[in-house]
Amino acid sequence: MSEQQDAAGRLRQLRERIHHLDYRYYVLDDPEVEDAAYDALYRELKALEAAHPELGDPNSPTRRVGGTVLPAFASRPHRLAMYSLDNAMSEAEWLDFVTRAANKLEKEGLPFSRSFWVDPKFDGLALEIIYENGVYAGALTRGDGEVGEDVTENVRTVRNVPLDLRPQAAKAGLPVPALLEVRGEVVMTRQDFYELNERQRDQGGKVFANPRNAAAGSVRQLDSAVSASRPLTFFAYAVGAMDFGGAHTGFETHSAVMAGLRSLGLPVAGEGRVVAMDGVYPYFTAMGARRQELPFEIDGVVVKVDSLALQEALGFTGRAPRFALALKFPAHEAETVLEKIDVQVGRTGVLTPVAILEPVSLAGVTVSRATLHNEDEIRAKDLRQGDTVVVRRAGDVIPEVVRVVPEKRPPGAKEYVFPHSCPSCGSPAVRAPGEAAWRCVNLACPAMLRRGIAYFVSRSGLDIEGLGHKWVETLIDKGMVRTPADLFDLTEADLLPLERMAEKSAANFVAAVAAAKGKATLPRLIAALGIPQVGTRTARTLAGHFTDLDALGAATAEDLTALPDIGPEVARSIREFCDNAANRALLARFKAIGLWPVATPKPATPAQTTALTGKKFLFTGTLPDLSREKAQALVEAAGGRVVSAVSKKLDYLVAGAEPGSKLAKARDLGVTVLSPDEFHALLANTGLTIQTRKSLLDT
Ligand code: IVH
DSSP states (O other), rough: OOOOHHHHHHHHHHHHHHHHHIIIISSSSSSOOOHHHHHHHHHHHHHHHOOOOGOOOSSSSSGOOOOOOOOOOOEEEEOOOOOOEEOOHHHHHHHHHHHHHHHHHHHHOOOOOOOOEEEEEEEEEEEEEEEETTEEEEEEETTSSSEEEBHHHHTTTTTTTTTBBBHHHHHHHHHOOEEEEEEHHHEOOOHHHHHHHHHHHHTTOOOOOOOOHHHHHHHHHHHHHHHHHHHHEEEEEEEEEEEOOTTOOOOOOOHHHHHHHHHOOOOOOOOEEEEEGGHHHHHHHHHHGGGGGGSSSSSEEEEEEEBHHHHHHHHOOOSSSEEEEEOOOOOOOEEEEEEEEEEEEEHHHHHEEEEEEEEEETTTTEEEEEEESSSHHHHTTTTTTTTTEEEEEETTEEEEEEEEEEEGGOOOOOOOOOSSSSSTTTOOOOOOOSSSEEOOOOOTTTHHHHHHHHHOOOTTTTOOOTTTTTHHHHHHHSSSSSSGGGGGGGGGHHHSTTTTTHHHHHHHHHHHHHHHHHHHHHHHHHTTTTTOOOOOOHHHHHTOOOSSHHHHHHHOOOHHHSSTTOOHHHHHHHHHHOOOHHHHHHHHHHHHHHHOOOOOOOOTTTOOTTTTTEEEEEEEEETBBBBBHHHHHHHHTTTTEEEESSSTOOOOEEBBBBBHHHHHHHHHHHEEEEEHHHHHHHHHSSSHHHHHHHHHHHH
């Protein structure tokens, strides 16, 4: 045998072997060999290809790294149109769909089996991947459904897209199709999305708004090496044109097609199944409940009539199949009217614009307000009162205004001018150079007082039970409370004349204030002061280094910046607070009435290296007797850090009861997993004294 033949044989062997190992790793999520063994094969293949450029193969595993740079995407027609789907937003709409299908089939004299394939509706970018004679031959985006963009080079780099179906076909005893168009969605898992954004942020690159944008943006790259560097995942959910060259494939149902695709080595999400008519809605509801657990984002489920004969009989309307329907989860986005922009005064005097919205239901919750952050944000989005806007629940909780719908702008809507005076007290507001916020600087501003005192008594502050916002407002309005110290002077006799204040509630009130004074710790009191930029975490740091508020007041900016996590800005803010005469008077009154806690012992600082110094932690599941906040405080006090996502760089994953998907991911990456007991044991081995640990847990 010639050397050339030898090389060709070895190349074929290596390519097939590596394709198979990729399949085990990326599709089955079940690696067959160690990374080192894989790397050795890969290196051998690369070396052999370099020595024999004439034996190149565009579908070699080495071509997954990309490198082709296009001037623009070419347009290419789909052999069969890629239809969109009709949506159902309620069970009634789903039942309407079934009725329409049943009527149509009855007219044709066909019995309706009412057997359905259901699977998740992936929130990504729709693709068609073309295989010719079992080999990857190209990929198109959906485009307008008739013509798509040719993204062949980029999709080749998606690791779980098989490039050669022949070995799997042989194993499954399936004929190799002369033509197979696989349709599906390319997505980015949430974990991959977070990690990509972290990298992009580090490198000053583009940060993506959500996994769908990240997936779509990564596929639509003219430089395929950029696509190759992005963590993309493909899921097949249907087929386009298919030609098994006359060979009978036995596909009579969509479920059989999906099983066939799986046998050919294509990635098919494990959630798909066949259900009867009465199983569709329960599947939809169950998927909705599991939505957050899935590693990728979905926005509903797709139902398809399982029988291919019935699919054909039902056919298509102009835009969508009559045999398939998307059941959508309630939108996290909705349109509504921005009735007006209100400006609120925060406890530190910051003027925060708030969107007052015509109430709208968003993922099952009625939303009537949304934060607008600051003046620049309003200007950037060009929000005007009366505009129709798109609102979204960000991170599943805080609603935010995404954008204006310009075509619905009422005529004459004027550009919004941010107020230059405090809406509460009318004194001039200031916007310092380099700052985004306008502030009211009148220390006696009633809105600031209200907020400040509400904060003082809240859980983040002294946690005075039963002293709600309403009472705080009343006491301020009546002039009975001007500073937090005034609360401690109130007697039952002072309170009783107030409307709706009974003897019992007055007594409870006074008792709650006295109790709060008794149990106030230094970190709590520092936090309660509401010093700008000093939250509970910084308050804990300060309380760990100063014995009382006098010592804090005497600290210079240099003393302060020497502490962990305190930068010049925070130090300046603390100094300003302590230098202010009104605040000095307040602290003097606290001392006089005996609200004067002294420090708890110092937590370990990074200077005292512990077993946890610099270590990265992440929690999943519930820890017995320990909230996430407290667990985080303990880790930080010992010099560790709590991060937000599992990566190879994570040192410990602490897994409590009912852990989430982070656990499997951590195990995959070989991250050390600790039980709650092991976590406590690790803490016990740090420089943290038991007393410090206790005091952290008490705060
Ligand atoms: S089936 C003829 N199944 O949703 C049936 N589509 O809103 C064609 N999509 O363009 C589609 N997940 O990009 C199907 N499991 C799924 C899907 C799915 C996401 C997308 C697809 C389609 C869009 C329609």
